[in-house]
Amino acid sequence: MRNITIVGAGQAGLQLGIGLLDKGYSVTAISNRTGEEIANGKVLSSQSMYDMALSHERELGIAFWDEKCPPIEGIHVRAGDAQAGAQLDFRSRMSANGQSVDQRVKMPRWMDEFQRRGGNLVIGEVDMAELERLAATSDLVLVATGKGDLGKLFERDAARCTFDRPQRAIALTYVHGMVPRDDFTALNININPGVGELVHFPALTHSGPCDIINIESVPGGPMDRWDAVKTPADHLALTKALIAEFFPWEAPRFANIRLTDDNGILFGRVTPTVRKSIGVLPSGRTVLGMGDILVLNDPMTGQGSNNAAKGASLYLEAIVARGNGAFDRPWMEALAEGYWDYAQWSARFTNSMLVPPPPHVMEFLGTCCQNSGLAHQFADAFNDPKSLSTWFYDPDAMGRLLAETAAVA
Structure with missing residues (x-):
């Protein structure tokens, strides 16, 4: 039985781990937090996911929320400003519905399922010395987290990077009390050129159906006021104020929103980054990156979890197809290029939304x-x-x- 170790227990790592268990592999997944700590912590992302990515979860029998999670049935795109209103306005249903499940709900459930199917879940930090030990005792080590020194193992691929700094200040808010749309549920994308974007969509969290709001502010622009926010109440108040000021056509739907919980907020600045796929340890042993550690997108188009799910499926297929062959550097490079063949388009799509359109x-x-x-x-x-x-x-x-x-x- 081949022994696979996955450092990181998120969308990519757990999905791959569960898939490998079903194929008869011995799998260890390492998380720096317990499921309970994840469930009780801050939101991790916005994670809107669409049919192709969700199909991989369904194939593994881990799409536990299909009956509970409100669907994302289409998109609605509007662009304009406070003075002129929305000057561009179109909407359409998607061919198949998407969904968004709070990772504080999803990952603890998947951790339990990973263990139920026979996986070895280890809680702890992985430093370079531990990674060396894992590489020496495993047939293959995959790194699905970029925290600490692990991220430094994977060199930035300058030739494939469009940006070298954050393009948006990103504020995420989980809320109840949104006024429903009167046609179909949607990924709502509102653009105020030169100022930023308001993206929101339905989701599922601890307390049931909710909506996720993502405000993307151009750095240094009039919406980039988040550094002054100190409390969850301040975060919610600024969210409502910015929507009223810069996206007034949407404001009536937000009049009575409230936080799902005090941990239902997140703020940060992400530099969209592509990294090289192989990490070389001091001993010369190699480990293979996956998920966000290889292609990190701004959350504008919600592609991160989709990339992770599709990448995990691709990795699963490649590992199984390798049989008893060595997981050597040429094999790693070929697999990573196969992933890039898809992921480059999610990166390009997202990056195109961060600059003035041609x-x-x-x-x-x-x-x-x-x-x-x-x-x-x-x-x-x-x-x-x-x-x-x-x-x-x-x-x-x-x-x-x-x-x-x-x-x-």
């Missing part, structure tokens, strides 16, 4: 306001960002698409 993209978004077919294509890109690869970033290809669309109309 004219051909503005033309496309404007056309979506009148063309339901194009709006639907854009909605489904959140499920599969690679679907944009042949036309969204190419002005000529975009022009041909718009021309064909106009001819059909």
Whole structure:
């Protein structure tokens, strides 16, 4: 029986671990927190997930919240400012629903399931000395967390990085009391050009259905006021104030919101980063990165957990296909390139939302306001960002698409 060790017990690590257990592997997963500590701690992310990623959970029998979690049925995109209101406005259902389950609910449940299926769950910190020991005693070590010195093992891949600093100050808020939409539940994306974005969608938390609000402020801009926030009440008050000031078309839905709990808030600044896949230890042994440690996106388009789930599925398939072969450096590099073949498109999609859109993209978004077919294509890109690869970033290809669309109309 081959022995696999996974450092990190989040979406990528636990999903892969459970999949490997089902295939007959001996699996150890290491977490720096117990399930109880995760459940009682601060929210970890916004984790909107879509059908392709969720299908991998369903295949493993760990999609425990399909009947409880409110669906994300579509998207609604609006752009404008406080003076003119929303000047761009389109919506569309997705081909399949998404969902968002608070990781404080999800990860403790998955940790229990990992152990129920025979996995060895270890609670503790992993330093370089411990990682050396693990690499010496395991057939393969995967690192699915970038905390502490572990993240430094994986070199920034400058050739694949678009940015070298945070593009947004990010404030996350879990709330009850949102006024429901009158058509379908949606990933709501509101853009105030040059100021920032308001993204929100339905979710499930400890206390039942809720909504997650993500305010993305351009650093140094008029919404970047978060450093002065000291308490959960301050966080909620500033959330409501910024929505009223910069997204007034949305403000009525937020009039009576309240925090799900005092830990239902998070603030930070993320530098979108791509790292090289292999960490080389002082001994010369190698470990393989996965998930956010390899491709870390701004949460604007909600691709992080989707990348983790799809990557875990890809890794599972590759490990099983390797049989008794060595998990050597060429194999690691080939697997990581296979992951990048997908993840590069989620990164490009997200990064494109962090900069002023070029004219051909503005033309496309404007056309979506009148063309339901194009709006639907854009909605489904959140499920599969690679679907944009042949036309969204190419002005000529975009022009041909718009021309064909106009001819059909």
